[in-house]
Each structure stands twice: as C-alpha cells, then as structure tokens.
Amino acid sequence: MLFKKNIALLSIGALLSCLAPVHIHAEENPSPKKNFIIEQSASGRKLYGSSYWTSSNIREWLNSDAKNVQFTNQPPTSAKMKNFSYDKESGFLHSFSKEEYDAIAITKHRVNVTGFDKKSGVHDGGDLKLPLLRYYNPSITFSQSGLVLNRDKYYYKYENDKVFLLNVYEVYNYLQKRGTPLQKNISNEAKQKRNYYEDSIEWYTSSGGEDVGSEALITIDGITDASVRRRNANNSKGIVPAIHLKPEYKLKNGTMAKDLKIGDVLNFGIYNNVPIKWKVINKTEDGYPLLLSEEILDIKPFDTQGDESYAYSDTVNFNKEDVSVIDETYTPNEDQKDVQPPIIELLNKELINQTQKGEFTLDFKVTDNESGLDYIQLPNGNKVKSSSFKYIVSENTEYLFIAKDKAGNHRYYTVPVGNINTPSKVLVKSSGNANGWTNKDVKVDISASNQVGLHTSYTQDYRSKYHPIWETYTTYKGKRIKVSGSVELLNATESVDKINAQIGYAYASNKEYDSEYSLVKTWVIPKIIPLKTLKEQGQQTFEFISTVPNDYHSNFEPYTGMNIDVYKKDYKIKWTDLKFELLDDDDFKINKIELPNGKDILDSVYTDTLSKEGVYTYKVHDNRGMVTEKSIEVKIDKTSPTIDFEQSQTEWTNTDINIKVKTSDAQSGIDYTILPNESKVEKDIFNFKVYENGSYTFEVHDKAGNVTKKVLDIKNIDKEAPTFSTQENYIYENGKYDKTRRVITVIGKDNDSGMDSIQLPSGEWVKGDNATFTVSENGRYPFKLKDKAGNINSTSTNVTNIEKDSISGIQKTEYKLDGAETKEWTNYSEPFFVRKEGLTTITSRTYDKAGNVSKESTRMVKLDKTKPVNNQILIELK
Structure with a gap:
C-alpha cells in the first residue's frame, strides 16, 4: 500500500450526496410508442394550433408535477402566446403534495378526434365527425345537434390521464342534465396573473370537432345565451380541470373519498398558491368521485400554433388506468334511482312547419315515469307544475323550456319558430350609437323591411363567400328569390377539371334529432358553372328563380363559392352585377318620407345625413295609411380619448412591473379599453402587470366611437441571473511559478441588464464584470455575481494544488x-x-x-x- 502526501480524495458518499433526488413514476410513464407526426391536415394546425388532445400543450401541463414541463409539440412561449404563455410555468400538479398526487386516480376516458387524426390511425372508434356548431342556444343538445344520440359514434380515442378536461357530452351529462349553471367565474389569482378584469370567460372541453376543411375546439360559454361555442386551439380560454379521487383516500376533514356525495364541495391540492375548490359532479359505482374545479383556475391556449401534432405524448404515458369512465355513465343524485330527465313532447309540431300569419299556440305534454315531474320553466321565466300546458309564440326566435323532475334531472327543450309571416314595416336606422354619441356625421337610412336584396360585383379566389344575412322581418319559407349576374375566370394555376363556380344561398333549417329540435346550416346551390366552361367559352350569364324550402328557419345568406379546399388560392373568378331579389314582398310600400326640416321625399327609400347635434324626428307614410314616427338624438364627439402610463419601475429590475393606466375623454366619456391580452376593462383608471419585456398595445374607446391606440415598450425587466466562467493560475514572479499561491479569476456575463459586481470570498463586492482573488491555502472559495437588475448567481472554486512545503522543504x-x-x-x-x-x-x-x-x-x-x-x-x- 502506497501513502502519498497532499492528495485530494473524493469519497463515493460525498459524490452521492451531490445528486438531487428524482421523483420517477415508473409504472405510470413507460416508454411511449414510436412517435410520428399526424398527416398534415387542411385544418391549419400550423396557423391555429391543434384540437388533438393526446400531445396537446394543455394535457402535458395539466398532468405534470415537474418544475419545468417538457412539451412534445411547439411549446406555448411568450413569442407565440404573449401574455398567456406557460412554457416556463411549473406543471399543474407541482404544488400538490405527494399524498395528494398519489390520491388522484388515473382515469381512462373518451376524447374526440378529427377525421385527419382518424386517417392517420390514431383513433379507437367512431364513424362520424363531431360537427362544429353554427347556431348558439342555452341548450347544449340543441346547439350540438345529435350529441346524445351520436356521442359514441363520433371519432374518438381513449386516453389515460390523472387530470383532464371534460368532453362536451360529459358537460351535458354531468352539469346541464343536473341543472348546474355552465358559467364559471375566473379565480382572483388567475385575474391578477393574467391582468384580466372580466369576471368570466368561456372554458375549454377536450372535444375537437371539424367543419369543411377546418377544425376547432368546443368551449363552454354560459355567459351569454350560448351554451357552447367553437374556438381555435390557440385561443386563450378558461381551464377547468377534472380529476377522479381514489375511493380509499382520506380527506383532511377525515371523510373518505368514497363517501363523498354528488354536489359536495371540497378543497384539494394547491394552484397559484391557494387551495383548489372542487365540486363532485358524478361518482362511479365503485366509489371514484369525479371532481370538477369550481372556478376557472387559469386562462391558457389549448395548444400553440406553429407545427403539426405528434401522435403520442413524450411525457404523459400512464400505463394502466385506476378507473374507466369510457361509458360516461350518469349516476343519480343521493338516495335517487331516476337517471332520465322528463320527456317534453310538442303535440302540434306540424304548426312550426307551416307558414303562420301571426301568433299561434304550442301544445305540450311532459312525462316522467320514475321520480315524477317537479316543474317546467317557460321561456318567459314563469314556472308551471302541470304536465300539460300551452304556450303562445308571436315572433320568429327559439323558445327554451326546462323541465325538472323530483330526482333533480333536467331536460332542456328548445322549439325553433321561424315560420311567422310578420307584416312588413318601416325601418328607420341610425349609424350613431344607441347612447346618441357619434364621432362623425350620422347616416339615417329609411326603408321598408321587405326591401331586402343584394347587388354587387367582386373577385373571389377562395372557397366560400357569404353576403350579409337578410333582415329577418318575416319568414322566407316558401318565398321566391330571383338570382342573376355573370361570372368569368380570371386565373387558374392548377387544372380546372372538376372545379365549379357555385351560386346559391345558405340558411338555418329546422331539424329534429331523437325527439329534440336543432338548427342545421343548409345550402341550396341551384346553379353550378364548371370553370372549364369559363376557360373555354369565357364569361357566362345566368338568371334563375329559387323557392326557399319549407324547412327554412332563419339566417338567409346569399352565397357564392368554388369546390376547393379552404386554404387553396389557385383559382380566381369575377362576379359581375350579382343580384338577389325577393319576389314575394307582400306589396308593402313607403309613399312619403317627411324629414325633420319639413321637406317631403316622395320615395320608398332615403338616406339622410346629420352633421349637427340635436334631436331629429322623421315621419314615414306607407300605402296602408299608417304613419311611423321616430326621433334620432345626435351628440357629436370627434376628439380621441387619451391614455397615459405610470411605471412602478423605470430602472433595471428583476421583478414584475405594475403599470397604472389612466384614460380620459372630456366629452362622451370612456366606454372601455382593450388590453394587450384582448380582455376588456370598463374603468377609466386601472392597473396592468407586466411580467417580461415586450411591446404592449392598449386600445381605448370612448362612447362616441373614437379610438386611441398606444404602445407601451417595456425593456427594463431582467429575471435571468448572470452566467460566469472561472480559471485558476499560479503566480508567475521573477521568472518562475510560485506554487504556494493561486489566482482565481471570475468573469461574469449578462446579456440583459449587464454585470454590476462580483463578491469575493472575503465578502468584498468588486464592481465590473471580472474579479481576481489570490489564495495561499487549499480549499473551496465562494463567489457571487450580481447583475444590474439584482439577480445573483453563486459559484465556488475548489483549490487543491497549492504546495505548502515548497519553500522550506x-x-x-x-x-x-x-x-x-x-x-x-x-x-x-x-x-x-x-x-x-x-x-x-x-x-x-x-x-x-x-x-x-x-x-x-x-x-x-x-x-x-x-x-x-x-x-x-x-x-x-x-
């Protein structure tokens, strides 16, 4: 055995103590399948993000307990998502305790996918695409036609998750069917974090649907008269997580998870430094309670634009589920057995398919053979207890009836009425605001409501062109529309074979699915002209008369198009003198228009221009001997509002900056301000927090319609600590190296605020980006580097090769x-x-x-x- 002097030793124990513990969920995260990019779609995923749940940003964030989340696809960076980025955030589960993490069951559930995903082989079943809604209504089953009947027929995929988003059917089944309001408020912490001043926002489901050549996600509204909406995946919307708890988990109050009841509210886990409040919305037969967040916990995009989707996630690969809810079974409320909502039957349904000259009466019957009927809420808000009732309808709109049984099950039943032939009337429309304020001359248009139509010319190099929806003063059911004009081919960069120019119209038709009504967008294309004909024979003229079908409900839209993909621009055509005329206009006519100055206009249509403040009264005489009188108030404000900023920090800082925003308007007053995150503030003075450098645009509107945009550039935030390099050298004196001393040199670098100073082992701070320190003893010497924003980085150098005995021997x-x-x-x-x-x-x-x-x-x-x-x-x- 050899013994050497001055030898540095590193024990295995010391080496192991330097390694940070790593938490690995081995069984939950096996090696994922061989990954591949889903076939490129016409859905514009590179432009709008992807509705595909499996490798989405939001799924990987929700299921991560890591400090730094790894994303399979394009991460949600600030460069892409601005104020709503979350690539630098810890995973949703990061602040949960290990006990809480382990208490969350791995759930096997159903998520909808698109036909593009199915084509690539990443689906487990279904033979129908989930349609994207076009007409909004408080009832989910009315808006999302065929949802209950086809929920397991839409393209779907099974996934295992600890944390997930409900699909649209689950929202209906576990919320609206129980009578739970769909609207959710944004948590105070999320508002502060995102500078959001509105109380609520739509929230995401996991359901991706598709339209002709495009896809979107279904969001839950509940704020307006809409229950569901369609949004691109890169839109920033509310996040409302769902989890199942393992039955044997004991809550802090001593309650076992299996003993929780539907409707119970509890705290579990931490997010944004506060406990998360959940509500039990369903429960499996074997005791797994389904929890849904009571609030919107954050506002985030579902997925970032910029790339196509990978088929599998690199980070979320739970091997085996604890609980399967792929059947989406509805559990009755406590002490109840009834799981079916009441049945509402319209007894004289034929009346809504026949043209009516005025109001008419709907006759209803409601049955519930299990728990029994509790009440029916009528469209006017009144409630009735009788299982038979009548309701008078007098205008073309949707009428919502809500029936509740004694077990708490709710039926939402909407009757769409669009067949009342309302008499024509005088229309006096002002371009000014409803409050009377305007920032320009006011146009007053006077016409009869039956004077609808279209006369235009334009070029078209895209799939579909929709013109303004005709005024729904009456029903167009069974009425004749005359269409005329000409079309020519201007350019084609690909073959014109099988490509056609199309002329027609679209409308909302009234359909019945599984004893419930719905509105479906329907197209009538009476005229098709091949582009090949236009290329060979030149411009083609057309004229035809089309009768609007009897299933018409509303939203008559003149339409032209070509049968090409949504994003293709390989063909350009020109429409000239395109006219749509209503032939059946019930002969109503305006005879005379009496202007505010007393002048008579002997015409059926007139546009007046008002350039001074005041109250102007118009009298319109029609051929039925009636006089319609309307007054227009004009208040003019042509001065733009002002906006000023006060920064809490103008020097370099490593903290967030608070901006005090002050808006003002001396005349009409401030209406609202649109923030950089696209939310709206209806205050004159408010705060906005900035987390990183960038340009922030504020858009302030006054009540007259004047708009001022102002950009605030923030360049003084630096949250990154300096980087460094170190080196050691012997001192060279008198032609030789002194091995009893070493000089340690530390060099700092900071790309943002720049280096401020370096602290030596002696405690002294040295200004600048480099410092030296001479040592004569072996050992570890600590240094600190500080930038001008106050960020500090620490390092140490271990000196081992100083020879103490080199002088005396x-x-x-x-x-x-x-x-x-x-x-x-x-x-x-x-x-x-x-x-x-x-x-x-x-x-x-x-x-x-x-x-x-x-x-x-x-x-x-x-x-x-x-x-x-x-x-x-x-x-x-x-």
Whole structure:
C-alpha cells in the first residue's frame, strides 16, 4: 500500500450526496410508442394550433408535477402566446403534495378526434365527425345537434390521464342534465396573473370537432345565451380541470373519498398558491368521485400554433388506468334511482312547419315515469307544475323550456319558430350609437323591411363567400328569390377539371334529432358553372328563380363559392352585377318620407345625413295609411380619448412591473379599453402587470366611437441571473511559478441588464464584470455575481494544488502502527513490512523545515495467513 502526501480524495458518499433526488413514476410513464407526426391536415394546425388532445400543450401541463414541463409539440412561449404563455410555468400538479398526487386516480376516458387524426390511425372508434356548431342556444343538445344520440359514434380515442378536461357530452351529462349553471367565474389569482378584469370567460372541453376543411375546439360559454361555442386551439380560454379521487383516500376533514356525495364541495391540492375548490359532479359505482374545479383556475391556449401534432405524448404515458369512465355513465343524485330527465313532447309540431300569419299556440305534454315531474320553466321565466300546458309564440326566435323532475334531472327543450309571416314595416336606422354619441356625421337610412336584396360585383379566389344575412322581418319559407349576374375566370394555376363556380344561398333549417329540435346550416346551390366552361367559352350569364324550402328557419345568406379546399388560392373568378331579389314582398310600400326640416321625399327609400347635434324626428307614410314616427338624438364627439402610463419601475429590475393606466375623454366619456391580452376593462383608471419585456398595445374607446391606440415598450425587466466562467493560475514572479499561491479569476456575463459586481470570498463586492482573488491555502472559495437588475448567481472554486512545503522543504516523515502489530512514532527512512496476522492501522505525518506538520493520514491493512499463505505486506510511504 502506497501513502502519498497532499492528495485530494473524493469519497463515493460525498459524490452521492451531490445528486438531487428524482421523483420517477415508473409504472405510470413507460416508454411511449414510436412517435410520428399526424398527416398534415387542411385544418391549419400550423396557423391555429391543434384540437388533438393526446400531445396537446394543455394535457402535458395539466398532468405534470415537474418544475419545468417538457412539451412534445411547439411549446406555448411568450413569442407565440404573449401574455398567456406557460412554457416556463411549473406543471399543474407541482404544488400538490405527494399524498395528494398519489390520491388522484388515473382515469381512462373518451376524447374526440378529427377525421385527419382518424386517417392517420390514431383513433379507437367512431364513424362520424363531431360537427362544429353554427347556431348558439342555452341548450347544449340543441346547439350540438345529435350529441346524445351520436356521442359514441363520433371519432374518438381513449386516453389515460390523472387530470383532464371534460368532453362536451360529459358537460351535458354531468352539469346541464343536473341543472348546474355552465358559467364559471375566473379565480382572483388567475385575474391578477393574467391582468384580466372580466369576471368570466368561456372554458375549454377536450372535444375537437371539424367543419369543411377546418377544425376547432368546443368551449363552454354560459355567459351569454350560448351554451357552447367553437374556438381555435390557440385561443386563450378558461381551464377547468377534472380529476377522479381514489375511493380509499382520506380527506383532511377525515371523510373518505368514497363517501363523498354528488354536489359536495371540497378543497384539494394547491394552484397559484391557494387551495383548489372542487365540486363532485358524478361518482362511479365503485366509489371514484369525479371532481370538477369550481372556478376557472387559469386562462391558457389549448395548444400553440406553429407545427403539426405528434401522435403520442413524450411525457404523459400512464400505463394502466385506476378507473374507466369510457361509458360516461350518469349516476343519480343521493338516495335517487331516476337517471332520465322528463320527456317534453310538442303535440302540434306540424304548426312550426307551416307558414303562420301571426301568433299561434304550442301544445305540450311532459312525462316522467320514475321520480315524477317537479316543474317546467317557460321561456318567459314563469314556472308551471302541470304536465300539460300551452304556450303562445308571436315572433320568429327559439323558445327554451326546462323541465325538472323530483330526482333533480333536467331536460332542456328548445322549439325553433321561424315560420311567422310578420307584416312588413318601416325601418328607420341610425349609424350613431344607441347612447346618441357619434364621432362623425350620422347616416339615417329609411326603408321598408321587405326591401331586402343584394347587388354587387367582386373577385373571389377562395372557397366560400357569404353576403350579409337578410333582415329577418318575416319568414322566407316558401318565398321566391330571383338570382342573376355573370361570372368569368380570371386565373387558374392548377387544372380546372372538376372545379365549379357555385351560386346559391345558405340558411338555418329546422331539424329534429331523437325527439329534440336543432338548427342545421343548409345550402341550396341551384346553379353550378364548371370553370372549364369559363376557360373555354369565357364569361357566362345566368338568371334563375329559387323557392326557399319549407324547412327554412332563419339566417338567409346569399352565397357564392368554388369546390376547393379552404386554404387553396389557385383559382380566381369575377362576379359581375350579382343580384338577389325577393319576389314575394307582400306589396308593402313607403309613399312619403317627411324629414325633420319639413321637406317631403316622395320615395320608398332615403338616406339622410346629420352633421349637427340635436334631436331629429322623421315621419314615414306607407300605402296602408299608417304613419311611423321616430326621433334620432345626435351628440357629436370627434376628439380621441387619451391614455397615459405610470411605471412602478423605470430602472433595471428583476421583478414584475405594475403599470397604472389612466384614460380620459372630456366629452362622451370612456366606454372601455382593450388590453394587450384582448380582455376588456370598463374603468377609466386601472392597473396592468407586466411580467417580461415586450411591446404592449392598449386600445381605448370612448362612447362616441373614437379610438386611441398606444404602445407601451417595456425593456427594463431582467429575471435571468448572470452566467460566469472561472480559471485558476499560479503566480508567475521573477521568472518562475510560485506554487504556494493561486489566482482565481471570475468573469461574469449578462446579456440583459449587464454585470454590476462580483463578491469575493472575503465578502468584498468588486464592481465590473471580472474579479481576481489570490489564495495561499487549499480549499473551496465562494463567489457571487450580481447583475444590474439584482439577480445573483453563486459559484465556488475548489483549490487543491497549492504546495505548502515548497519553500522550506521536507524535514522528516514519521509513522506508527496500532492493532495486530504496534509501534510508536518512528522516523520513516525506507519501506517496511507488516508481518503479524490481523488488522493493523498505519498512521503517518510529515514535517517541513519550518516546523509545520501535515495532517495525519491513516490506512488499514489486514494480513491473513490462512492458505494460500501471505506472511507479510510491504509498506512504502511516499
């Protein structure tokens, strides 16, 4: 055994102590399947993000407990998502305790996918695409036609998740069917975090649907008269997580999860530094309660634009579920067995398909054969208890009836009425605001409500062109529309074979699905002209009359188009003198228009221009002998509002900056301000928090319609600590290196605010981006680097090669033996033998000529003379 002086040792124990513990969920995250990019779609995922749940940003964030979330696809960076980025945020589960994390069950659930995903083989079933709604209504089953009937027929995929978003059917099944309001408020913490001043926002489901050549996600509204809406995946909307708890988990109040009841509210987990409040919205037969966040916990995009989607997630791959809810079974409320809502039947349904001259009466019957009927809420807000009732309808709109049974099940039943042939009337429309304020001359248009139509010319190089919806003063059911004009081909960069120019109209038709009504967008295309004909024969003229079908409900839209993909622009055509005329206009006519100045206009249509403030009264005489009188108030404000900013910090800082925003308008007053995050504030003075450098645009509107935009540039935030490099050198003096001292050089670098100073091991701060420190002892020397924003980085240098004895030289080395063989301190002059059997401890020390003594070094040797024989060990000290 050789002993050496001045040798640095690193034990295995010390090495292991440097390693941070890593939490690995081995069974939950096996190696994922071989990944691939889903076939490129016409859905514009590179432009609008992807509705595909499996590898979406939001799924990977929700299921992560990491400080730094790894994203399979394009991460949600500030460059892409601005104020709603979350690539630098910890995972949703990061602040949950280990006990809470383990208490969340892995749920196997159904998520909708698109036909593009199905084509790539990433789906488990379904043979229908989930349609994207076009007409909004408080009833989910009315807006999302066929949802209950086809929920397991839409393209779907099974996924295992700890945290997930409800699909649209689950929202209906577990919320609206129980009568739970769909609107959710944004948590105060999310408002502060996102600078959001509105109380509520739509929230995401996991359901991706598709339209002709495009896809979107279904969001839940509940704020307006809409229950659901369609949004692109890169829109920032509310996040409302759902989880299942394991039945045997004991809550902090001592309650077992399996004993929770539907409707119970509880705190579980932490997000944004506050406990999360959940509500039990369903429960499986084996005791897994389904929890849904009571509030919108954050506002985030579902997925970032910029790339196509990978088929699988690199980070969320739970191997086996704890609970499966793929059947989406509805559990009745406590102490109830009834799971079916009441049935509402319209007994005289034929009336809504026949043209009516005025109001008419709907006759209803409601049945509930299990728990029994509790009440029916009528469209006017009144409630009735009778299972048979009548309701008078007098205008073309949707009428919502809500029936509740005694078990708490709710039926939302909407009757769309669009067949009342309302008499024509006089229309007096002002371009001014409803409050009377305007920032320009006011146009007053006077006409009859039956004077609808279209006359226009334009070029078209895209799939579909929809013109303004005609005024729904009456029903167009069964009425004749005359269409005329001409079309020509201007350019084609691809073959014109099989490509057609199309002329027609679209409308909302009244359909019945599974005893419930719905509105479906329907197209009538009476005229098709091949582009090949236009190329060979030139401009084509057309004229035809089309009768609007009897399933018409509302939203008559003149339409032109070509049968090409949504994003293609390989063909350009020109429409000239395109006219849509209503032939059946009931002969109503305006005879005379009496202006405010007393002048008579003997015409059926007139536009007046008002440039001064005041109250203007118009009298319109029609051919039925009636006079319609209307007054228009004009208040003019042409001065733009002002906006000013006050920053809490103008010097370099490593904290967020608070901006005090002050808006003002001397005349009409401030209406609202649109913030950089696209939310709206209806205050004159408010605060806006900035988290990172960038340009922030504020858009303030006054009540007259004047708009001022102002950009605030923030350049003084630096939250990144400086980087550094270090080096050690011997001191070179008088032509030789002094090995008893070392110079440590630390060089700092900071790309944002710049270096401020470096702290030496002595505690002294040295200004600048580099510093040196001379040491004469081996050891570890700490340094700190600070930038001008106050960020600090720490490092240390371990010096091991200073030779303390290089000046005076070695005087002697001593050793002693303890154990099997003993010897007191003895001068070492040459190697020696240890001969006695057993364990012997050898201790050595060295003296230099100045009298300094080294630390003692100790080693143990064991001599075993049992065969094979080893009678001695040679010991050499160096």
